Amino acid sequence: MTTLEIMRRAKAAAPALAAADGETKNTALMAMADMLEKGTESILAANALDLKAAEGSIGAVMLDRLTLTKERIKAMAEGIRSVAALPDPVGRVISSVTRPNGLVIEKRGVPLGVVAIIYESRPNVTSDAAVLALKSGNACILRCGKEARCSAAAVTECMRAGLEKAGLSRDLVQLVEDTSRRSAEELMTGVGYIDLLIPRGGAGLIRACMEKAKVPCVQTGTGICHIYVDAAADLDMACNIVDNAKTSRPSVCNAAEVCLVHRAAAESFLPMLHKRLVTDRISAGKQPVELRLDEGALALIPGTPAGAEDFDTEFLDYILAVKLVDGVEAAAEHIAAHSTGHSEAIITSDEAAARRFTAAVDSAAVYVNASTRFTDGGEFGLGCEMGISTQKLHARGPMGLEELTSYKYVIRGNGQIR
């Protein structure tokens, strides 16, 4: 089917879902979860095709991301059931006011309409994205990377069977079969069909959307996250947090890429950091972190001299750029110039420094004495997420169900004129 036909069908199917009550949507979600589990064999067979095709052309980390197992499929189904259990964002009354003239003005949550997601190779994103869109009343168009196409098609078919079983249109969840750049561009320019496009992926995809998209987009994901270790930091805490933010999962967007250290703390802190991220890891048989150090840091601990580009790179790897700064304001200035606006942290026991930092730093999430790794819908209590928005319009930070809705005003009167 052409992308245009897919968009037409999504648009035609959307109003019935927008009008559906919470129970209807939840029944469909539960049926989708059941069909996914029932379809385990067919999904694993499709996944085997993807894995065979990818063999040799992608690395071990990517291959692991792409691999489905019985357990992973069960986890996807459980994920769907947990989304069903969340409160319905559609129809919620955001505010209600009675005006002096007697008009009652209610602001109510409504679906956006048709949500399209362009993503890469993780097959679980197929079900996550679809059910978040559905729960928030939106028809959903999925466009995955070519590595995952058989798996995504099998997962999508199970979900569509669940929709049908619950009496809803199969067109509410559609997968674009064409995985070429062309179909992505057709979605980006689908004016009148796509109400929100969410590109989930690398910097190249985000840039292409910025340049070509004519439909409303929310940028997600790129994270050059900073941790600033203040002069008044508890250095053990700082060490734990930088270690966690860098090494607990280096490939994700909320991992730290840069550590800024107050000059006054550097002499004590940097040797601790080097021991933790390099020496201790080697002793424990783990991959050490490569430290890319500015001149000041290089005078205190061993490491690679940092180039300018190291402070503008999302490494997504066991690499950390380190730079000495003169204080909170210098740290905030560096962040303003180099951050992608995702997550930044200050480690300090000085309350005034924490206040200055949180006021000056303009990123989606600004932490005091905690790891940047917490920027996540689940960790924020949203129950789930569609991605982390790094833009300021519409949604910022983890996008949960409410961020996939708009609102309308419903006004009741008894003949008021102006």
Add this chain to the structure above:
Amino acid sequence: MTTLEIMRRAKAAAPALAAADGETKNTALMAMADMLEKGTESILAANALDLKAAEGSIGAVMLDRLTLTKERIKAMAEGIRSVAALPDPVGRVISSVTRPNGLVIEKRGVPLGVVAIIYESRPNVTSDAAVLALKSGNACILRCGKEARCSAAAVTECMRAGLEKAGLSRDLVQLVEDTSRRSAEELMTGVGYIDLLIPRGGAGLIRACMEKAKVPCVQTGTGICHIYVDAAADLDMACNIVDNAKTSRPSVCNAAEVCLVHRAAAESFLPMLHKRLVTDRISAGKQPVELRLDEGALALIPGTPAGAEDFDTEFLDYILAVKLVDGVEAAAEHIAAHSTGHSEAIITSDEAAARRFTAAVDSAAVYVNASTRFTDGGEFGLGCEMGISTQKLHARGPMGLEELTSYKYVIRGNGQIR
């Protein structure tokens, strides 16, 4: 000054304003209001130049819109003072939650950064837009139509003098002197400088923005608003509301352009409507409303046969398109196909019909038994507005101070790692 240089200056000036407290901003707003009143003579002199240049080339309505008087300038100053009195949207705590791990997650209002407004000839928009942007912590770039350029420059100079007096940067309010299409396009493509562009104007400007803008935009203004008179309507109320929505101010976006009438009500209602909008107005020496009637309506009252385009036109004039429909669902379907998503109303005493209409119609404001003319920031209790958004992303309906802000999460911990 080039548009690029203006954007650079706005971006450089914005952070200091974002960090300013409410009192500082209010002091500046009060100083701006005072300087505007003190500058009355120079503003009137500049306005006289605009009026002289426009003479002969624009109509009476436009000429009136462009004209400033002592009273209008006083009203602009009072408008500024009333914005100063509104609550500060920056720093407000939107939500706060303590997670099981002890993290305290606050969602706080923050400015967008730099807001640009492209507008037409009303000089009061110059001060309205600037002060709404400033109060919400944003630097502001104004680009008015060429008819108003001298007036807008004089008003802007007074506001900048007020900023300076209050110790803030003059660069927080800047007027683009170039009123050619080129400067508008430079703003539309000012990626990295403009955080929000608000085009206020006709369909041509909105279309140009849709096609060319690379920066985040919120579309405002175009209103093909519908009133549906149900079978169960109080016909006197319906007559009052249609009359008010059409004739109280035909040139504004919340005026009604189309009246849909239930077939069962048409025989009684249409003669009443014709009397009110045509016969009575002629008797009273007022301009009658031209009725453009579909076939069914034409069989019941005199009028102009409607062409298809009459149901897709924002007349902004004493013209009303009228069409008979079979009920709520048919009305909602017509609205879905022809509305601009601004404001629609149902007139009915049938509660179930009202519920079906408000659920099915997906516009920014949906009324039961009231005039569409109430879609306005002041009428909604927002205190003011920057325009009426007809899009679903970020802001929908009247845009007040909160709609000119984003948010960030500030998270406080005591060493939490994940």
